[in-house]
Amino acid sequence: MAKELMPKSWKEFPDGIHVEVKDQPQGFDYITAGWRTFRPEVNLDKCVHCMICWLVCPDNAVVVKDGKMTGFFYDHCKGCGVCANECPVKAIEMVPEVK
Amino acid sequence: MGKKIAMETNQLAAFAMAQIDPDVVAAYPITPSTEVVQEFSKYVANGEVTTEFVPVESEHSAISACLGAATAGARVMTATASQGLALMNEILHIASSSRAPISVVVASRALSGPINIHGDHMDISSIRDAGWIIMVAEDAQEAYDNIIQSIPIAERARFPIITSYDGFITSHAVEVAEVLEKEEVQKFIGPKKPDYSVFEDKLTIGVLALQDSYIEFKRKQAEDYDKVVDIVKQVGKEYGDLTGRYYDTIEKYMTDDAEVIMVVMGSTAGTAKVVVDQMRAEGHKVGLLKIRLFRPVPKDDIISVLRTADAVMVMDRAFTYGGIGGPLFEEISAAMNDLPCRPYMANYIYGLGGRDIKPSHIRQVFEDGLKAVKGCGFDQQIKWITVRE
Ligand code: SF4
Ligand code: SF4
Numbered sequence: 275m276a277k278e279l280m281p282k283s284w285k286e287f288p289d290g291i292h293v294e295v296k297d298q299p300q301g302f303d304y305i306t307a308g309w310r311t312f313r314p315e316v317n318l319d320k321c322v323h324c325m326i327c328w329l330v331c332p333d334n335a336v337v338v339k340d341g342k343m344t345g346f347f348y349d350h351c352k353g354c355g356v357c358a359n360e361c362p363v364k365a366i367e368m369v370p371e372v373k
Numbered sequence: 374m375g376k377k378i379a380m381e382t383n384q385l386a387a388f389a390m391a392q393i394d395p396d397v398v399a400a401y402p403i404t405p406s407t408e409v410v411q412e413f414s415k416y417v418a419n420g421e422v423t424t425e426f427v428p429v430e431s432e433h434s435a436i437s438a439c440l441g442a443a444t445a446g447a448r449v450m451t452a453t454a455s456q457g458l459a460l461m462n463e464i465l466h467i468a469s470s471s472r473a474p475i476s477v478v479v480a481s482r483a484l485s486g487p488i489n490i491h492g493d494h495m496d497i498s499s500i501r502d503a504g505w506i507i508m509v510a511e512d513a514q515e516a517y518d519n520i521i522q523s524i525p526i527a528e529r530a531r532f533p534i535i536t537s538y539d540g541f542i543t544s545h546a547v548e549v550a551e552v553l554e555k556e557e558v559q560k561f562i563g564p565k566k567p568d569y570s571v572f573e574d575k576l577t578i579g580v581l582a583l584q585d586s587y588i589e590f591k592r593k594q595a596e597d598y599d600k601v602v603d604i605v606k607q608v609g610k611e612y613g614d615l616t617g618r619y620y621d622t623i624e625k626y627m628t629d630d631a632e633v634i635m636v637v638m639g640s641t642a643g644t645a646k647v648v649v650d651q652m653r654a655e656g657h658k659v660g661l662l663k664i665r666l667f668r669p670v671p672k673d674d675i676i677s678v679l680r681t682a683d684a685v686m687v688m689d690r691a692f693t694y695g696g697i698g699g700p701l702f703e704e705i706s707a708a709m710n711d712l713p714c715r716p717y718m719a720n721y722i723y724g725l726g727g728r729d730i731k732p733s734h735i736r737q738v739f740e741d742g743l744k745a746v747k748g749c750g751f752d753q754q755i756k757w758i759t760v761r762e
Binding site: 280281283284285287288289290291292293294295304306 | 444470471472531568569574575576577578579580581582583585586588589590592593594596597
């Protein structure tokens with residue numbers, strides 16, 4: 275849960291596990307990308323900003339600013355490659371994490 | 374007064390579901406609850422309900438589809454039993470922490486193995502820690518009444534609910550029951566009011582909560598779950614005002630001056646009432662406490678009845694491997710711990726896999742209790758009966 279939204283007491287916690295989103299999705303503070311073996315890299319010259327990667331990403335890891343795709347939250351991207359697979363103009367490449 | 378109809382309990386359950394007319398039913402059939410889904414699908418095919426009916430490939434998928442629909446704000450129902458309920462287990466926990474008010478009809482059945490399709494309470498007992506409300510009916514009438522009440526109970530409590538009745542013994546028995554008109558049911562349950570809109574509200578659905586906040590979510594859930602007891606009482610009263618059939622979390626039968634009280638759940642309560650009548654006529658002070666709400670345990674209600682008894686005989690149509698007696702006995706014993714002076718307490722495991730329980734068995738249990746209060750106690754606290762010795 276986002277630190278700034280964390281209630282002082284359990285009594286103020288939400289009913290259930292569907293939590294209101296302020297600026298960032300809940301769980302944003304957690305780094306959940308430690309197991310990634312491939313990282314997506316976007317070629318913004320090719321990108322047509324169709325938002326398909328944003329829509330299909332299971333981890334909310336595509337960064338969008340002012341209606342434009344700008345890159346990835348690498349703390350959350352698990353490297354599944356769905357975005358690269360679905361990008362209609364092949365603007366995303368999956369690059370091995372190993373050097 | 375409502376009209377009386379004669380139906381198999383499973384058909385009656387489908388009839389109740391059709392009167393509720395849920396938005397979504399996603400189901401996979403399993404004995405002895407198959408007919409509930411089969412009959413309900415006829416209402417769908419005949420255009421008598423507005424329900425979106427989703428036939429799926431397993432119970433795991435059924436409950437997952439139910440949870441998805443409930444999360445989107447729909448009123449959702451399904452039916453299952455035994456291995457089907459066991460297969461749903463993973464999602465049951467997510468449904469209760471999602472506070473999704475899904476209503477599931479269960480025709481309670483033994484768990485494999487050996488393979489057995491007949492009635493006992495192992496299936497509902499095995500999921501008692503999943504955070505669902507669990508109600509158990511004695512007969513067809515109560516099964517119908519519980520299914521109708523399940524909707525306001527679940528939606529006010531914002532927890533999913535199981536209303537069960539005994540597989541085959543009740544599910545396949547034709548009984549006469551008094552039913553409401555569909556309009557009366559609709560008025561009683563009211564329209565579904567979703568807690569949020571998945572289109573308008575900005576939400577994270579199914580949040581991740583690690584060491585810094587998981588326990589607070591659970592603490593809140595536990596607190597809210599305890600409030601279910603009062604909601605069940607309130608809905609039971611409102612339902613009584615409508616039908617003349619008032620319900621509580623428990624049902625007392627000749628307990629006020631009883632020295633020996635039997636605690637029982639499901640269809641066996643009917644048999645036990647007959648034995649209580651017979652033994653009362655012979656001058657024995659025996660009584661019966663039927664548990665309607667198995668989860669959450671209506672602790673105060675149970676204590677208020679049992680506190681004056683000299684011996685309490687808890688009947689379990691289920692058991693826990695290596696536990697201290699059956700699941701009901703564990704709960705009743707724990708509840709009674711609060712009393713400064715406890716009655717004698719014994720546990721009888723009976724009727725597993727649909728093994729018949731007869732009035733003679735029940736009489737023997739009462740006689741053990743009467744002997745115990747004469748100062749002899751019990752030779753054995755936990756006993757299996759209806760079994761080849
Ligand atoms: S799917 Fe491809 S083209 Fe569309 S926004 Fe993402 S990177 Fe750009
Ligand atoms: S690789 Fe997977 S997790 Fe990472 S941004 Fe693409 S879709 Fe999201």
